[in-house]
Amino acid sequence: MPTLADVGKAAGVSRGTVSNVFNRPELVRPELRERVEAAARTLGFGGPDPKGRLLRDGKFNAIGFMPPGAYAIAEVMRSPYGRELVLGVSLACDEAGTTLSLVNGTDNTRFASIREALVDGFILGHSADIGLITSAQRRRLPFVILESDAGPDINSIKIDGRSGAVAAVRHLTGLGHRHFGILSIRRTPGPPIVHMPGQAKRPLLAGFPLDDERLEGFKQGLAEANLSIDDVPIIETTPGDPSAGAVVFDNVPEATAILTMSDWQAITILDEAVRRGIEVPGHVSVIGFDGTAESARTTPPLTTIAQDVIGKGRLAARMVLDNEPPRQVVLPVELVVRASTAAPRAKIR
Amino acid sequence: MPTLADVGKAAGVSRGTVSNVFNRPELVRPELRERVEAAARTLGFGGPDPKGRLLRDGKFNAIGFMPPGAYAIAEVMRSPYGRELVLGVSLACDEAGTTLSLVNGTDNTRFASIREALVDGFILGHSADIGLITSAQRRRLPFVILESDAGPDINSIKIDGRSGAVAAVRHLTGLGHRHFGILSIRRTPGPPIVHMPGQAKRPLLAGFPLDDERLEGFKQGLAEANLSIDDVPIIETTPGDPSAGAVVFDNVPEATAILTMSDWQAITILDEAVRRGIEVPGHVSVIGFDGTAESARTTPPLTTIAQDVIGKGRLAARMVLDNEPPRQVVLPVELVVRASTAAPRAKIR
DNA sequence: CAAAATTCTTGGAGCGCTCCAAATTATGGT
């Protein structure tokens, strides 16, 4: 690969002049400029290597997005929520003329990824992992963490998941439901986990603030209706597990309403319901979470706890781009009633 | 920002040793190592700056994805097709441990973006723009161009769009349709363009090989049924234009079948049909293109010309990652019949 | 026509790091 210096030598001028030809051509006498350009062509020099410039001025002009937990970028792209989040981030990047780097990191390589990412700032997916935050702080780059509050010194954006969960339950109890099932999220790879009532270890503290908060909201909402979450089966499946719906119906046949942690999970249930000939909301009501665009397109359209996912992504990007003093933002959430919830039938299916 | 040298000075050791402490700690005597680590902590040195390493070994460990035409990354993320494509790319990046950089570029900055992107290779969205290819070649980095064949020296991946288009028309004429409307894509920003039969300038050569090919396929398919594309209204809308459906129904009320260029467009039509009480496929058949996941979830599910979008993205990434001799890949396409197409009713609505 | 003003070019000084051959120090066996 030829360098500025090579071209300079070939054209009989200095490095600096060649640099000028490419970056500030108006500074170079036309005739000389042409000579340099000719030399560059002959040597197959396609312009200054960005590496050099980078080292010089020290800006990558990029921000990094690191998926939550140990998820890969591809998993983010698969989920309706993840896509909208990335869309929001990319919107802000478009506006700022910044590159968006989707940084991968498996469990073991996540720290190295943060240490070495070629970015000027980070967006960290939600994480219970304090180590990750420390890694990010070491980089001395602006960053924001999603879906968990990491204290006053750290940028964070989350939604009011608890209120959302409470609202979901209230909506359903208001409709008359008394028999629930909860489809929660398993944050480690593996098959669904079924927690039936009465079992010892209930997953109320899974370790992910995101999930814990919603579970607590469900608990509170149920308590308001004199119901105990301890009597409600809780199933945990990985986010995109297509068997989620089946596991729910197999294990919680008496439920008239299913609470979920995401639209994606709710959609899985809808799909399984179709396969089994179970009517939604006739036989069972299903409520989603996130209010993604997908939730409006299902059959029937999903009742869901909506948040502004795109806005959240955009705000996250802006926060790292603007590098202002740390803020902890809590975004509101809103119950959107559509057609997947209704009063339970008098007689249980 | 402290550097290796600073830490070295503070700890009374050389640059090299500090580097070793961070990169190959086993090479450094534990006691010394600790001293260095202590010094690093005091100075707030968070590890070697990736910039330096980068310059040294010259690899970014990233590939860039540049959206087609003058679209922004956000526009790609909005479209079902774009999302699956990026998903496929990210899948390959996950596997390779590579970062995926979503490189923005407006009309004016696209060339600069290519020149300066901090990547080891490129995936270029489809483009009629020869300048872009030249830019990419100048970088002397592996790259692949999507949806247009740029000659034997350049990596490219496209689908057999013509055959797909022919298959779409055959399916519909086979069902008995004789009255068509085509919803094509406008590749510049702006309102829909309506080309009614008999008008002078018909958009058969829009300049985007991607679109041209499909239009030709439609033409051929129609010809096979003794129909002329010159008698078929062609409407062009930008990819995500939500008014597309309305424009189609307003301008082509007599059509019994609508051919589209993407599932996204077809979905728009479905939405508008619901609003107007037009039945699909009762009153009008609609056929999509791409076979994205979304196409299976609509009401009714879309008949579409399916391609393996995820596989395409993955292959594209692999091609630039592997940096093998240039290939021109043409991917097959398949008619997937679902419920949005049916025989036309005897009497036109 | 010389001096002053203007326009171009030059090359040193980094940017922060890793590699590597050479130098230094420690270890172990007589």
Place this chain on the structure above:
DNA sequence: ACCATAATTTGGAGCGCTCCAAGAATTTTG
């Protein structure tokens, strides 16, 4: 103790570029 051997540590040599002060060439001015 002494030397061979092994284990550590060192610092020069880049990586390719841009900035910038200073020098050179050219043009303008009086």
